[in-house]
Structure formats: C-alpha cells, structure tokens
Amino acid sequence: MSRYQASGYWYGEGRSVPEAVDLLNLMRKYREAERKMRAATRGSMGMNETDMSALRFLLAAHRKGLVPRQRDFAEELGISNASVSVLIDRLCRDGYAERIVHPADRRSVGIVPTDYSDTDVRGTLHRMHERMMDAVCTLSEAERVAVAKFLKAMIRSVEIEDEPSQPSRGKSQMAESTASSR
Amino acid sequence: MSRYQASGYWYGEGRSVPEAVDLLNLMRKYREAERKMRAATRGSMGMNETDMSALRFLLAAHRKGLVPRQRDFAEELGISNASVSVLIDRLCRDGYAERIVHPADRRSVGIVPTDYSDTDVRGTLHRMHERMMDAVCTLSEAERVAVAKFLKAMIRSVEIEDEPSQPSRGKSQMAESTASSR
DNA sequence: AGAATATCTTTAGACAAGCTAACTATTAGA
DNA sequence: TCTAATAGTTAGCTTGTCTAAAGATATTCT
Numbered sequence: 001m002s003r004y005q006a007s008g009y010w011y012g013e014g015r016s017v018p019e020a021v022d023l024l025n026l027m028r029k030y031r032e033a034e035r036k037m038r039a040a041t042r043g044s045m046g047m048n049e050t051d052m053s054a055l056r057f058l059l060a061a062h063r064k065g066l067v068p069r070q071r072d073f074a075e076e077l078g079i080s081n082a083s084v085s086v087l088i089d090r091l092c093r094d095g096y097a098e099r100i101v102h103p104a105d106r107r108s109v110g111i112v113p114t115d116y117s118d119t120d121v122r123g124t125l126h127r128m129h130e131r132m133m134d135a136v137c138t139l140s141e142a143e144r145v146a147v148a149k150f151l152k153a154m155i156r157s158v159e160i161e162d163e164p165s166q167p168s169r170g171k172s173q174m175a176e177s178t179a180s181s182r
Numbered sequence: 183m184s185r186y187q188a189s190g191y192w193y194g195e196g197r198s199v200p201e202a203v204d205l206l207n208l209m210r211k212y213r214e215a216e217r218k219m220r221a222a223t224r225g226s227m228g229m230n231e232t233d234m235s236a237l238r239f240l241l242a243a244h245r246k247g248l249v250p251r252q253r254d255f256a257e258e259l260g261i262s263n264a265s266v267s268v269l270i271d272r273l274c275r276d277g278y279a280e281r282i283v284h285p286a287d288r289r290s291v292g293i294v295p296t297d298y299s300d301t302d303v304r305g306t307l308h309r310m311h312e313r314m315m316d317a318v319c320t321l322s323e324a325e326r327v328a329v330a331k332f333l334k335a336m337i338r339s340v341e342i343e344d345e346p347s348q349p350s351r352g353k354s355q356m357a358e359s360t361a362s363s364r
Numbered sequence: 365a366g367a368a369t370a371t372c373t374t375t376a377g378a379c380a381a382g383c384t385a386a387c388t389a390t391t392a393g394a
Numbered sequence: 395t396c397t398a399a400t401a402g403t404t405a406g407c408t409t410g411t412c413t414a415a416a417g418a419t420a421t422t423c424t
Contacts, residue, residue, distance in 0.1 A: 020326070024314055026312075027333060132335075136205050142324075144201070144323070147329055147332045151212055155212050
C-alpha cells in the first residue's frame with residue numbers, strides 16, 4: 001500500500017492531485033485510524049465498546065444539562081432495557097456514573113457522570129478533538145465549503161437506502177435536570 | 183438540532199458558510215449514518231459485526247487475487263486464531279466462504295469467497311459505493327484537493343497518540359493464489 | 365381515597381462470541 | 395532424524411446480549 005511518504009501523500013502514478021477514488025480511500029483510512037484509536041482508548045480504560053459509547057452519550061447529555069434515563073440509553077445504543085440496567089451497574093461499579101432520582105419522573109432513575117469519568121475521558125478523547133479543531137481551523141473558507149459539500153454528499157450516499165423516511169425519535173425528553181415537572 | 187432544512191444546510195445563526203466546528207459535526211453525522219447503514223446491512227444478512235468485517239476483508243483480498251489464511255483474518259480483525267477458526271466455520275456454514283488447501287503450505291487453510299457472497303454483499307454495499315463515487319466525481323479539482331487536505335489532517339489527528347511508529351504488518355503474504363488468476 | 369393501569373427498572377435463565385490453553389498436523393532447522 | 399516453530403482445531407470459561415417475568419412507583423378513573 002504505502003502511498004504515504006514522509007513529505008506528503010502521492011496518489012497512483014505520482015499524481016499529487018487526488019482523484020475521486022483517492023478520496024474514498026482516504027475516507028476509509030480515516031475510519032480505520034479512528035477505529036484503532038477508539039479501541040486503544042477503550043483498552044486503556046478497560047472498557048468494552050458499548051460501555052464506552054454509553055459513557056460518551058452520558059457525558060454529552062450532561063454537558064447539555066440533561067439527565068438521561070436508562071430508557072434513553074437503550075434507545076441510543078440499540079440494546080434492551082435489561083442490558084442497559086446491567087451496563088449502568090458496570091459504569092457505577094467502576095466509578096464512572098451514579099444513579100440519582102430522576103428530577104421529573106420519580107419512577108425513573110437518572111444517570112449522571114462522576115467528575116472522575118469526565119476528566120478521565122477528556123484526558124484521551126478531548127485532546128484528539130482539539131487537534132482536530134486546530135487542524136480544521138487552518139482551512140480557508142473555500143476549503144471549508146468544499147469539505148462540507150463532500151461530507152454532505154457522503155452522508156446522502158449512505159442514508160439513501162437506509163430508511164425511506166423516519167423523522168423519528170419524538171420522545172427522548174430526558175427532563176432538563178431542573179424540576180420541569182410538566 | 184435540526185440544522186437541516188429541505189433546501190440545504192445552515193449553520194448556526196443563518197450562516198451558510200461552515201466553520202470548523204460545523205465540519206466536525208458533519209463528520210460525526212457521517213460516521214453515525216454509516217454506522218446505521220452497516221448495522222442495517224448486517225441485520226438484513228443476519229450477520230455479526232466481525233463476521234461482516236471478515237467477509238469484506240475476504241472479498242477485498244479476493245479481488246486482488248490473494249488467498250488469505252485464517253491467520254490473516256486474525257491479524258486484520260484483531261481477534262485470536264481460535265476465534266477465527268470458529269468465525270470461518272460460520273462463514274462456511276452460511277455459504278459465504280469455502281476452505282481450500284492452501285497452495286503453498288499444507289498446514290494452512292486458504293479461504294475463498296463463494297459467488298453467492300459476492301453478489302449478496304455487492305447488492306447492498308456496492309450500490310452505496312457507487313453512489314459515493316458518483317458524488318465525489320462531481321467535485322472540482324480544487325475541491326478534491328481541499329477534501330484530501332482535510333481528511334489527511336483528520337487522520338493525523340487521530341493517529342498522533344495512537345502509536346509512536348508502526349510501519350507494521352510486514353508479513354501478510356497470503357500467497358498470491360499461485361494459480362494466480364490475475 | 366383506592367383500585368386499575370401504565371411506565372420504568374431489575375432479576376433470572378439462555379445463548380452467542382470472544383479468550384486461553386492444550387492438542388494435532390505440517391514445515392524448517394540442527 | 396529429532397526438535398522447534400507454525401497453522402488450525404477443540405474444550406472450557408467469561409462476558410455481554412436477549413427475552414420473559416417480577417418488582418416498584420406514578421398516573422388515571424370512579
């Protein structure tokens with residue numbers, strides 16, 4: 001393979017301008033690199049794939065001031081409520097999350113991340129995110145427009161035969177941490 | 183959320199030129215869409231995540247005229263040889279692959295895809311790939327350069343603390359299908 | 365208020381897929 | 395030839411998922 005050379009990339013036959021297929025290859029390469037990185041992070045935290053996803057989801061929700069319920073995890077992760085219950089057990093056991101009484105519905109259990117989990121995850125993922133930001137910030141306006149066009153086309157390509165139409169998910173509601181008891 | 187509108191995308195405050203953070207959001211959105219698509223394909227084929235990856239790897243290798251051994255799957259997928267053995271059992275049982283005597287080393291088993299698996303997988307994934315190609319082909323040269331620059335930056339961002347250096351994998355060798363059908 | 369109903373979570377039992385370790389068969393080397 | 399290394403298989407265990415049923419708390423209706 002090695003189309004990579006210390007001084008930069010080259011595409012077949014010494015071209016330095018990428019063709020369509022080269023972009024798709026780069027896309028694949030990115031995906032692979034990201035997968036590895038996530039696997040490494042996961043490994044270093046001794047976590048499994050879905051637990052990691054769950055934790056990311058939890059932190060994201062928390063930053064928006066939301067308190068997700070177990071049900072929300074089930075929907076987000078595509079696993080059963082029963083499995084979520086056990087998953088949250090693991091997260092709590094390892095000190096990443098805590099169960100609290102849900103502010104808006106006392107039948108539910110609200111899940112909040114611990115401070116520890118926040119710093120721990122940020123330690124690995126946040127640095128990467130910042131590098132990405134830095135990198136993207138060096139792009140000119142025209143370049144950003146081109147990239148957006150590309151990404152939108154990619155999204156359309158994979159979504160097309162996904163579902164005919166599914167505006168979907170009208171019932172997350174997680175209750176906005178304040179006692180917005182409806 | 184809904185920054186999406188029938189006529190196109192808009193980024194916060196009615197901007198129509200994406201900023202850095204918007205690109206990262208698009209990237210995330212793409213990843214999510216692709217994940218869903220793969221999950222759907224997998225579901226419709228009644229397959230497991232790793233089995234699916236294995237099949238993709240097998241088809242890719244086969245197209246290059248290579249005959250991978252089980253060992254190669256283990257390395258590619260990051261699972262143990264024992265697990266690969268069972269994985270290949272499943273692939274054979276379901277008619278996606280066949281074991282053949284490896285042309286160069288009778289300790290090894292060569293794995294080849296069946297015609298069935300090729301058409302089956304192409305039916306779902308190949309159409310998507312073509313849509314991607316079509317989409318990317320509409321980009322101008324300048325746009326392609328911008329996209330490549332972006333993707334390379336992204337790859338660098340996720341690879342940086344991955345491994346200090348790993349040119350790696352010098353021993354795949356898979357034996358070039360000595361009857362070398364290509 | 366109190367019973368019926370609905371919603372959310374937990375527990376129990378079964379299954380799938382991964383791992384390590386031990387075993388067989390083949391190849392390479394001293 | 396005898397020994398070491400390599401490829402794959404099998405056995406036993408662990409983990410994470412699922413479904414079904416039970417437990418706990420709210421909400422609704424009379």
